[in-house]
Amino acid sequence: MSLRNAAYIAGAFEHPTRLAPDKTTPQLHAECAAGALADAGLTIEDVDGYFCATDAPGFGPISMVDYLGLTVRHTDSTEMGGCTYIQHVAHAAEAIAAGKCKVALITLAGRPRSENVMRFRPGAPEQAFEQWIGLTNHTSYGMCAVRHMHEFGTTSDQLAWIKVAASHHAQHNEHAMLPKVVTVEDVLESPMIADPLHRLDCCVTTDGGGALVVVAPEIAKTLNRPMIALRGAGEATKGPSGGLGLDLTVSAAARSGPAAFAEAGVTPADIKYASIYDSFTITVLIQLEDLGFCAKGEGGKFVADGNLISGTGKLPFNTDGGGLCSNHPMFRGGITKVIEAVRQLRGEAHPAVQVPNCDLAVATGIGGSLGARHGAATVILERQS
Amino acid sequence: MSDRKLPAPQPNAETETFWDAASNGVLKIKRCGDCNQAHYYPRAICPHCGSAKTGWIDTAGSGEIYSVSVMRRGEGAPFAVAYVTLDEGPAMLTNIVADDLDSLAIGQRVEVVFTPTEDGAPPVPMFTPRGG
Numbered sequence: 063m064s065l066r067n068a069a070y071i072a073g074a075f076e077h078p079t080r081l082a083p084d085k086t087t088p089q090l091h092a093e094c095a096a097g098a099l100a101d102a103g104l105t106i107e108d109v110d111g112y113f114c115a116t117d118a119p120g121f122g123p124i125s126m127v128d129y130l131g132l133t134v135r136h137t138d139s140t141e142m143g144g145c146t147y148i149q150h151v152a153h154a155a156e157a158i159a160a161g162k163c164k165v166a167l168i169t170l171a172g173r174p175r176s177e178n179v180m181r182f183r184p185g186a187p188e189q190a191f192e193q194w195i196g197l198t199n200h201t202s203y204g205m206c207a208v209r210h211m212h213e214f215g216t217t218s219d220q221l222a223w224i225k226v227a228a229s230h231h232a233q234h235n236e237h238a239m240l241p242k243v244v245t246v247e248d249v250l251e252s253p254m255i256a257d258p259l260h261r262l263d264c265c266v267t268t269d270g271g272g273a274l275v276v277v278a279p280e281i282a283k284t285l286n287r288p289m290i291a292l293r294g295a296g297e298a299t300k301g302p303s304g305g306l307g308l309d310l311t312v313s314a315a316a317r318s319g320p321a322a323f324a325e326a327g328v329t330p331a332d333i334k335y336a337s338i339y340d341s342f343t344i345t346v347l348i349q350l351e352d353l354g355f356c357a358k359g360e361g362g363k364f365v366a367d368g369n370l371i372s373g374t375g376k377l378p379f380n381t382d383g384g385g386l387c388s389n390h391p392m393f394r395g396g397i398t399k400v401i402e403a404v405r406q407l408r409g410e411a412h413p414a415v416q417v418p419n420c421d422l423a424v425a426t427g428i429g430g431s432l433g434a435r436h437g438a439a440t441v442i443l444e445r446q447s
Numbered sequence: 448m449s450d451r452k453l454p455a456p457q458p459n460a461e462t463e464t465f466w467d468a469a470s471n472g473v474l475k476i477k478r479c480g481d482c483n484q485a486h487y488y489p490r491a492i493c494p495h496c497g498s499a500k501t502g503w504i505d506t507a508g509s510g511e512i513y514s515v516s517v518m519r520r521g522e523g524a525p526f527a528v529a530y531v532t533l534d535e536g537p538a539m540l541t542n543i544v545a546d547d548l549d550s551l552a553i554g555q556r557v558e559v560v561f562t563p564t565e566d567g568a569p570p571v572p573m574f575t576p577r578g579g
């Protein structure tokens with residue numbers, strides 16, 4: 063069975079807030095749900111499937127379905143860190159294809175700027191061997207960048223171009239946290255956080271969230287919205303797995319990406335727009351290689367000189383400004399990757415960054431810790447008439 | 448050496464042999480009796496082949512840096528996080544202790560240095576440049 067055309071994204075909503083001191087996290091989930099359902103032309107009565115990750119308040123779907131006032135016959139709280147919501151699109155399609163639901167609602171929200179959010183849960187099998195190391199995402203992704211530089215000669219200038227491209231897009235996003243255009247020099251002159259990643263190599267931290275509505279084909283046809291089909295999907299996880307054959311220059315996207323392209327029956331050359339998870343600049347570079355937009359080791363050259371900037375570069379990416387400049391709600395950039403891909407496919411991106419005739423897009427992400435244990439999820443989305 | 452507060456490792460049934468050895472200055476890892484491959488961190492079941500015939504081996508406590516990143520901000524900074532590839536094969540996530548963190552580089556030879564945590568708790572296996 064293939065997921066191609068098994069389901070359509072009918073609703074997409076990104077919360078405009080980046081700082082929400084006077085709202086609760088469940089409230090943000092509900093506001094995102096309402097936004098995505100209104101976008102689709104549906105109501106909470108239409109929802110019969112609900113998806114959230116394990117960061118959702120309370121006891122996952124049990125708490126949230128009740129809070130949101132839903133009555134569903136299918137729930138899924140699959141956890142893949144920040145890329146979860148890309149994976150949820152595919153899992154929703156699986157559930158729809160299996161007849162388990164017809165209108166799946168996916169929500170994410172959180173307030174890491176306004177409240178102390180617990181990001182790590184005790185009891186992991188590696189805990190005693192790693193908790194004293196002080197590993198954060200900065201050093202985890204930093205080690206990947208150091209190794210990539212060592213093996214392939216990748217430079218900090220090249221990584222900086224990824225931020226520069228994102229900032230060129232963010233200037234057109236009225237909600238972007240960092241709307242100012244930056245230069246390679248700005249990135250290199252920003253404070254070093256964890257070698258070789260500077261402050262401007264890192265994504266923003268924001269309160270906020272987003273939601274998606276994934277529906278069965280027969281529902282999509284009744285809605286007055288562009289038909290955005292799931293054409294292919296892939297997922298994978300990767301870790302040191304005992305410490306043999308460690309390769310920090312390759313991510314799990316090297317398996318999730320090809321799987322998605324194979325199911326979709328398309329190649330990277332066919333892609334008009336790419337949403338690439340951008341927790342750090344290096345995250346983007348490694349995924350571009352792993353998805354096959356360029357050969358392994360060629361990512362530095364690929365991203366340099368504005369090649370990711372919409373209108374001038376060959377591969378427009380993260381035209382909302384991405385996590386690097388616009389939004390990374392709850393430390394989780396997966397849902398905004400899908401949302402901007404949907405905007406592009408509908409022709410609803412900002413005119414300054416809209417890709418002409420954008421009918422095929424990829425959204426891909428990394429969740430967890432790239433240098434330790436992480437997951438990847440990739441979807442290929444297509445606008446159909 | 449940074450003044451980071453190191454959380455004490457909590458030994459359990461799978462790992463208490465490792466931590467007992469650490470208290471005696473020995474870095475142990477496990478090797479599988481079926482596929483003959485070593486692994487770290489230690490598990491009861493081999494992550495390479497699924498066999499339960501895993502056994503402890505003493506390492507020489509030496510290896511080389513696979514990658515390293517120095518944390519420059521926050522509590523206890525600066526400190527170095529690294530993967531060290533042990534001479535016995537497996538790479539392990541750890542810290543590198545050195546006077547000059549800027550001099551650390553991929554391929555550099557390092558040896559284990561057990562670093563105290565809390566009173567009565569086992570020390571943890573960090574590494575330091577050989578002869579450094």
Ligand SMILES: [Zn+2]
Nearest residue numbers: 479482493496
């Ligand atoms: Zn084995």
